[in-house]
Amino acid sequence: MTAEKTRLAAARTGGDIRMEVLRRAEAYRADIARFLRDMVAIPSPSGQEGRVVDRILDEMRRVGFDEVYRDEVGNAVGRIGTGPATILYDGHIDTVGLGDPTAWTHDPYAGKVEDGRIYGLGTVDEKAAMAAMVHGGRIIKELGLDRDYTLYVVGTVQEEDGDGLAAGLFVEHLKAKTGRRPDLAVLGEPTDLAVYRGHRGRCEFKVVVKGRACHGSAPERGDNAVYKMGRVLEGIQRLAPRLKDDPFLGRGTITVTKIESKSGSLNVVPDECTIVVDRRMTWGETPQSCLEELRGIVAELGEPDAPGKGPGVGGTGAEVALLDYDAVSYTGCPMRMAKEYPTWVTPEDSPAVTAGLRAAEDLFGVRPPLGKWAFSTDGVSLAGGYGIPTIGYAPGHEVLAHTVGEWVAEDQLVKAAAFYAWFPAVAAAELKKGKD
Numbered sequence: 001m002t003a004e005k006t007r008l009a010a011a012r013t014g015g016d017i018r019m020e021v022l023r024r025a026e027a028y029r030a031d032i033a034r035f036l037r038d039m040v041a042i043p044s045p046s047g048q049e050g051r052v053v054d055r056i057l058d059e060m061r062r063v064g065f066d067e068v069y070r071d072e073v074g075n076a077v078g079r080i081g082t083g084p085a086t087i088l089y090d091g092h093i094d095t096v097g098l099g100d101p102t103a104w105t106h107d108p109y110a111g112k113v114e115d116g117r118i119y120g121l122g123t124v125d126e127k128a129a130m131a132a133m134v135h136g137g138r139i140i141k142e143l144g145l146d147r148d149y150t151l152y153v154v155g156t157v158q159e160e161d162g163d164g165l166a167a168g169l170f171v172e173h174l175k176a177k178t179g180r181r182p183d184l185a186v187l188g189e190p191t192d193l194a195v196y197r198g199h200r201g202r203c204e205f206k207v208v209v210k211g212r213a214c215h216g217s218a219p220e221r222g223d224n225a226v227y228k229m230g231r232v233l234e235g236i237q238r239l240a241p242r243l244k245d246d247p248f249l250g251r252g253t254i255t256v257t258k259i260e261s262k263s264g265s266l267n268v269v270p271d272e273c274t275i276v277v278d279r280r281m282t283w284g285e286t287p288q289s290c291l292e293e294l295r296g297i298v299a300e301l302g303e304p305d306a307p308g309k310g311p312g313v314g315g316t317g318a319e320v321a322l323l324d325y326d327a328v329s330y331t332g333c334p335m336r337m338a339k340e341y342p343t344w345v346t347p348e349d350s351p352a353v354t355a356g357l358r359a360a361e362d363l364f365g366v367r368p369p370l371g372k373w374a375f376s377t378d379g380v381s382l383a384g385g386y387g388i389p390t391i392g393y394a395p396g397h398e399v400l401a402h403t404v405g406e407w408v409a410e411d412q413l414v415k416a417a418a419f420y421a422w423f424p425a426v427a428a429a430e431l432k433k434g435k436d
């Protein structure tokens with residue numbers, strides 16, 4: 001027996017396999033960082049993730065995953081083990097756009113390392129989690145920790161503007177391929193190594209108001225759609241402070257994110273005005289209730305004036321509708337859904353939360369804080385749609401997501417890799433307890 005094998009056997013029988021997990025995560029610090037920097041160097045805006053998925057599949061193969069492939073929508077899929085519990089790690093690997101390139105403090109694609117931090121677009125959101133998940137898988141394989149579970153590490157596509165769609169399609173794919181359904185899921189959205197267990201849902205609405213065009217020199221002959229929309233905007237602003245509150249998730253919010261009008265020329269009174277509304281839903285709010293609320297604002301303004309009556313103070317006749325997400329994945333798969341992303345909260349006593357807290361405490365000696373995200377994640381379909389107990393645990397601060405100063409601490413990458421290696425064993429034991 002080599003010295004290495006003897007030490008490993010001693011660690012196992014001595015029950016201190018956790019020390020070995022930590023030791024290996026630390027030993028792979030440079031590998032994890034290199035893999036992250038490689039992913040950062042490959043631009044992967046939503047819908048163009050092909051090359052970064054290639055890189056992830058290579059790394060999964062190299063570190064010894066049992067099965068590695070690309071699914072129909074182009075998600076990177078790596079499987080470890082064949083045990084009864086099914087655990088899903090979801091790390092989306094698309095990023096938002098670059099924005100103003102000159103605003104970046106560091107080259108967004110260089111993955112510059114400075115004072116123990118790795119800088120770049122998509123570090124925190126959330127290629128860092130993918131780097132740590134894959135090397136967590138490596139540790140699992142090396143230590144033979146995968147006897148009681150099947151772990152799927154999935155690098156999902158198109159999360160940034162189609163939250164949950166590709167993750168949900170993976171759940172469907174898994175069911176069709178293996179008959180399995182994840183017993184629980186871990187999201188790689190940044191939590192600063194806390195255990196997160198939910199967030200507000202969201203939906204996007206379009207409100208369209210029609211008017212009547214006329215010459216700009218005699219506006220009284222027409223009916224200005226922009227003025228009519230102004231009254232809807234006032235109604236939305238009045239509604240905002242009255243929205244429902246929740247002790248864990250906080251208050252629902254509503255805001256207008258776009259406005260445009262149509263007119264034949266700049267000297268024609270506009271006959272149509274459209275706004276887009278971003279609505280965040282707290283506990284107890286649904287896309288349907290939000291739609292009715294917006295229609296209520298329109299109804300409060302009264303019936304529209306009869307045609308030909310000229311500009312009046314009657315209602316606006318505004319039409320309210322949910323927007324659709326309509327795109328194509330880089331593999332050519334149509335990606336369509338209504339822009340409704342349900343609110344979700346995993347209860348504190350769920351096996352997912354218990355296992356998350358215990359796995360972190362086992363490794364680092366302290367119980368991590370519990371929390372929630374301000375923004376939306378793939379949890380909208382995994383937890384909100386499919387009811388899979390879901391938590392988040394990942395490196396990096398969520399406030400850095402979608403900013404021009406994204407960075408992640410190398411120390412957190414290492415800790416996250418240890419967590420991802422240890423968590424499935426703890427989770428499988430928790431799930432078994434629930435079944436016994």
Ligand SMILES: [Zn+2]
Binds near residue numbers: 092125126
């Ligand atoms: Zn993200």
